[in-house]
Amino acid sequence: MTVFDYYQANEAGSSQILYAVYPNATARGGSARVPALAPLFDCGISVNCDIDLQLTRQKSIGPSRTFVDMPSSVNTKLKGLSNTTTVDLGNIILKNIFGYRSVDVNVFPDLDGTPLRLAEVNQLTKTKQITDELQLSGKALNGKLNWYLADFISMIDPTA
Secondary structure, three states, X not given: XXXXXXXEEEEEOOOOOOOOOOOOOHHHOOOOOOHHHHHHHEOOOOXXXXXXXXXXXXXXHOOOXXXXXXXXXXXXXXXXXXXXXXXXXXXXXXXXXXXXXXXXXXXXXXXXXXXXXXXXXXXXXXXXXXXEEEEEEEEEOOOOEEEEEEEEEEEEEOOO
């Protein structure tokens, strides 16, 4: 028996909501508020370059809406193939179970919940797996002993 399965989804991801800004993060191991980084999120003149102004803007529209610089998305593709072959050789049954699975998941979240380019990442998962199990089974001693011998191998390629 052979079975093939396939799943694909292209979904809108969820967005983060900017809830608070720590003005001085030294107690948390350092502060990003240094002059060299100020143009990125601490300009003090526009919501396009200031995290504090973004926080005020977010609070004015509430938690049901957000402003982001990229739409979040989740794209998933799963494929699988399995085959079970059984051969009756009289006193011995030979069975082989083969499996193949590929997983491709791309997640594009806007982790900062603002249109500022602070925390955008692309999480990419691509994995391929092949498994195979060879089984031998039978009876001995006039049916008083059932015996079973199997060998299993699994190979995963996480860089596929």
